[in-house]
Amino acid sequence: MAVHDARNWPDCTKMIGLLLMVASILTQQGTSGQRVKTEPEVLSYPGQTVNLRCAFTDVSGTQLTMVTWIYEPKDGDRVNIAVLHPNFDPNYPESPLQGRVSFTNSSPDLKTPSIQITDVRMTDEGKYICEYATYPRGNEQGITFLIMLAKPQNSATAVSVVAGTKPVVVARCESADGRPAAKLKWVTTANGNETLAEKPGAENTVTVTSEYRMIPTAADNGKDISCVVNHRTQVKDESFQMKLAIQYPPQVRIVGYDNNWYVGRTNVMLTCEAAANPPPFSVNWKTMSGMEMPETVQLKDNVLKVLKVDESVNTTFVCEVANRIGTTKEQVTVLVRGTRLPEKGPTTGTIIGAIIGVIVLLAIIGTSIAMYRKHKINKLNGDGPPKYKPPPPKKNNNTANRAVNSNPAPAAEARPLQNQYYSTQTAPEPVTNLDAYHDDDDDDEAGVPVDDLHYYSAAPSGWDDPENSEVPPPYVHTDREPRDYHPATDISRGDSFVSPAMFV
Known part of the structure; x- marks a missing residue:
């Protein structure tokens, strides 16, 4: 185990050393990038003047020796275009920019050695490096990319093709001499594919071409198709709207025959309708048998x-239509009938709907009439609110006098309770004149005194007239009611309208 670890130790040492070296390089580059400040990107059009700025941000502990501007084209070698040394005048070595490049300040400083390029060209596009020679760190640099812009010339057109079975180009779109290259896209409902191609143009510009390919059919003729161009120099996308131009032979149909041509029918017509691109130049009618047209037939277009x-x-009958692409025929066979076919009547649904509509209309009319009649009857019977204000009640002096002259009340011994009840009455009860609408001294048509037909009470006026259909109060005597109760002692109507007390 120990021998195996000893063999692997040199490999580990090499790996650690490599990682430390990479970290050191990255740290140095990061530090230099922060110390030399430049603009990442500058845009310009041909013929303008551009400024490329550069500055050394932190000079503490560092001695600035010299500044060199280097131009590196996209395809080519690096070349020095401007050199600044504190002990010498600025120098501009031979380069494609010689005579058009200079330091911005008349007395340039190593801390801010910015340059400017006049009459800039499309070929000036590339990488510009501001490189400092310093001590003790060595060379440090900042990079600026000069991007040249050229507004392209955009165009688009539809290509007229004949309907077929193979894909062909139906539209083209081009963005010529632009910088950078434009972006093209197609917008359409047609089913096809697009192709894209770029080629270099004059003075480092680019021309982009796009084609739309599809299998052309008659149904695609007239469909919308648009080419949309996007470029950095344009405020918004430029759109070219077109219509597909697909040529095809005539598509023919005959209309007007209803299968009800009967003997004697007049003024019937057949129309030959044709759709074609380009439009047809001839329309011919003939019979299938090749015979001449009947005398009753007229042809016009x-x-x-x-x-x-x-x-x-x-x-x-045969209709033959021709255009530049081809000729198409269509025919219709006419069957002459002895009598006309019966016309189709309205459908069951229509009949039912009409019946329902009539019923609803009659119901509405009947309801309206009934409501009107009811309103009129109510108006005649006076069921509505009163339209006049009744006069205030008045006291009838004649009635009061008659009440005084009537028989006196019975003795107190006979009806003690009534005497006790009426003892509180200090004056006769005022009687309301409910006969205000009649003359006091007049009799009715039957010769009966008015006093015998009307009774006096404080009840509503509807009960004053026994002829009224409403039921009178229980204390009113009528000829129709049986008098099976004990009559009370005669009390003047001027005294009270209260019924006598009852003993239980």
Whole structure:
């Protein structure tokens, strides 16, 4: 076991050393990246002036010796484009940018050695490195990527094709001379696939082309298809809307025959309808037998009109439509009948619905009439609220005088309870004149005095008239009621309307 561990020890030592070396490199790079500050990315268009900034953020304990700007194109070798030494003037070595690159300040400083490039070109795109020579750490650097932008020229078009069975290109879309490369996509309900291709353009630009392929059918003709272009220089996506142009031979159908052409029927027509791309240039009618058209038949464009049906139109009519792609035929066989077919009546559901509708309508009308009649009867009978205010009750002097002249009450010995009950009455009970609507001295039509027809009480006016249909109170005597109780002593109506006491 010990021998096995001793053999593995050198391998472990090598692994630990390798890890320490990698960690040291990463730490050094991280430190240098923090000390030299640059912009990660700068965008520019051709012909503009761009500034590439650089600064050494922490110079404590470090001596800055020299600054060198290095240009590294995407495809090519690195080249020095600007050098700054504190003891010498700025220097601009030979490079593709010579004459267009310079330090930003007229008296550049090692702490902020920013540069500018005038009349920038598409070929200037690439990596720019600001590298410091320092002591004691050595070289430290920061990197800026210059990205050149070029707005592309976008276009799209639909390709006219003939319907077939193989995939073909039905639409093209192109974004030419852009930087960076544009992104293209298709939007359509048609069933197809898209292809994408890029090729370099002038001055480091890129041209992107996309094609939409599908198996063209007549049903796809006129469908919407759009190409959407996305590019960094555009505020929003640019969309090109188109319609597929699929050419196909005519698709023909004949309409107008209802299988009820009978002898003597007039003005019946057949119409030859055709859908085609391109549009048809000819429509011809003929008979299947090749015979001439009957005399009662008139032809105009795609319409065949029969002025009067007879046995001569008992044949097969053929419509032939042609366009640039091809010719299509369609036919219909006419059967001339001796008599017309009976017309179909309304369906059972329609009849039932009509009956139900009539019943509902009659019910509504009947209900409305009944409610109107009831309202009218109630109005005639006066069942509603009173439409007038009755006059206030008045005292009838004639009645009171008659009450005084009536027979006096019996002695106290005969009815002690009644005398005790009425002893509290200091004055005669006032009598309400319920006969205000009649003259005091008038008699009724039968010659009976009014006083004998009306009784005096404080009861509602509905009980004042014995002829009223309502039942009078129990203390009112009528000729219809049997008088089987003991009559009380005669008491003047002016004294009280209370019935006499009863002994049990």
